[in-house]
Amino acid sequence: MDELLLEVQGLNAWYGAAHILFGLDLQVRRGEVVALMGRNGAGKSTTLKTLMGLVARRSGSVRFMGREIARAAPHERARLGLGYVPEERRIFTDLTVLENLQVGRQPPRKWPGGGAAPSWSVDALLVLFPNLAEMLQRRADRMSGGEQQMLTVARTLMGNPCLVLLDEPSEGVAPAIVEQMAQMILALKRQGVSIVLSEQNLPFAAWVADRAYVLEKGQICYAASMGELVGNDAVRQQYLGV
Numbered sequence: 001m002d003e004l005l006l007e008v009q010g011l012n013a014w015y016g017a018a019h020i021l022f023g024l025d026l027q028v029r030r031g032e033v034v035a036l037m038g039r040n041g042a043g044k045s046t047t048l049k050t051l052m053g054l055v056a057r058r059s060g061s062v063r064f065m066g067r068e069i070a071r072a073a074p075h076e077r078a079r080l081g082l083g084y085v086p087e088e089r090r091i092f093t094d095l096t097v098l099e100n101l102q103v104g105r106q107p108p109r110k111w112p113g114g115g116a117a118p119s120w121s122v123d124a125l126l127v128l129f130p131n132l133a134e135m136l137q138r139r140a141d142r143m144s145g146g147e148q149q150m151l152t153v154a155r156t157l158m159g160n161p162c163l164v165l166l167d168e169p170s171e172g173v174a175p176a177i178v179e180q181m182a183q184m185i186l187a188l189k190r191q192g193v194s195i196v197l198s199e200q201n202l203p204f205a206a207w208v209a210d211r212a213y214v215l216e217k218g219q220i221c222y223a224a225s226m227g228e229l230v231g232n233d234a235v236r237q238q239y240l241g242v
């Protein structure tokens with residue numbers, strides 16, 4: 001289970017002429033939950049977008065599932081098993097919950113070593129997201145923001161990703177949904193799915209993540225286990241303001 005799923009070396013990204021990410025190195029193992037932390041504007045969302053191939057100007061090496069994907073288009077990365085849940089919700093508001101889930105369906109995958117990677121059916125997902133089970137026939141535009149966020153995650157899982165990039169899952173959602181989101185992340189981890197989440201909420205990250213990379217002005221300034229970060233007052237105060 002300690003197989004390296006994602007290995008990033010020297011990742012740079014630019015928006016136009018503005019250089020945003022500076023030589024990031026990071027690694028994620030199978031079944032590991034890794035938090036990208038840092039203040040507003042530190043570069044967390046840009047890191048996830050760049051890993052998904054959504055930032056046009058970028059450089060560096062990104063190895064995923066044993067393949068170099070730095071030049072791959074976003075849909076090619078998705079086909080290889082990289083899932084992405086953006087900060088803004090991406091669902092079809094004129095479809096029902098069930099239809100949204102069915103639209104996301106992709107074939108099951110194999111781990112680089114050959115074994116079957118986790119794959120999801122609607123029924124299996126409804127165990128993870130019990131509140132969606134109660135509203136399967138509801139149109140998505142009749143859901144609360146937090147419920148739409150859950151649906152976005154569930155729809156991404158229907159694509160059977162091996163690694164999910166999750167942008168600020170706890171932001172702006174009700175406490176009950178935050179709790180479900182945490183339980184969902186821990187359940188995915190138990191299945192061997194890896195997660196990279198961008199997060200400003202330290203208690204949430206401490207609940208779900210194994211390790212953290214702290215970003216400051218587009219550079220990794222600290223990398224440690226979640227327990228070490230929580231226990232390091234100086235780093236917390238300097239880079240997270242908590």
Ligand SMILES: Nc1ncnc2c1ncn2[C@@H]1O[C@H](COP(=O)(O)OP(=O)(O)OP(=O)(O)O)[C@@H](O)[C@H]1O
Nearest residue numbers: 015018020038039040041042043044045046047198
């Ligand atoms: N589309 C864009 N065009 C130009 N600059 C951008 C764009 N998106 C983000 N930036 C800039 O890139 C830097 C990193 O932003 P990013 O959104 O990655 O930070 P973040 O750590 O995710 O913060 P937040 O929690 O506020 O989303 C910031 O200086 C931001 O202003």
